[in-house]
Amino acid sequence: MEIRILDASLERFIESLEKPMIAKVLRTIDLLEKFGPKLEPPHTKKISTHLFELRISGKQEIRIFYSFHKSQILLLHGFVKKSQKIP
Incomplete structure (x- = not known):
């Protein structure tokens, strides 16, 4: 499957991370690209029907x-998780 980043702010967010975290993010995105909807926890979690x-x-x-289309x-939005709540 093809990965598409919809907003440049997500690219900037990823680039703002420390180098080891950038590598982990890119590795996990590669897994998503390779396995698509078959990728399972702990790498992914279903939030709602299409998210x-x-x-x-x-x-x-x-x-x-x-989301899949x-x-x-x-790829829609990225953030650093600081609590149990989804922003």
Whole structure:
């Protein structure tokens, strides 16, 4: 499946992370691209019918929301998780 970043702010967010976290994020995105909807926890979590969360753990807990559209995976928004609540 093809990965598509819908907003440049997500690219800036990823680039703002520390190098080891950038590597983990890119590795997890590669897994998502390779396995698509077959990727399972702990790497992903279903939030609602069409919204999913990519989960990257390390020094920081990174979350990236994504959705599927035809043969594409749309990366929507990323953030550093600081609590149990989804922003």
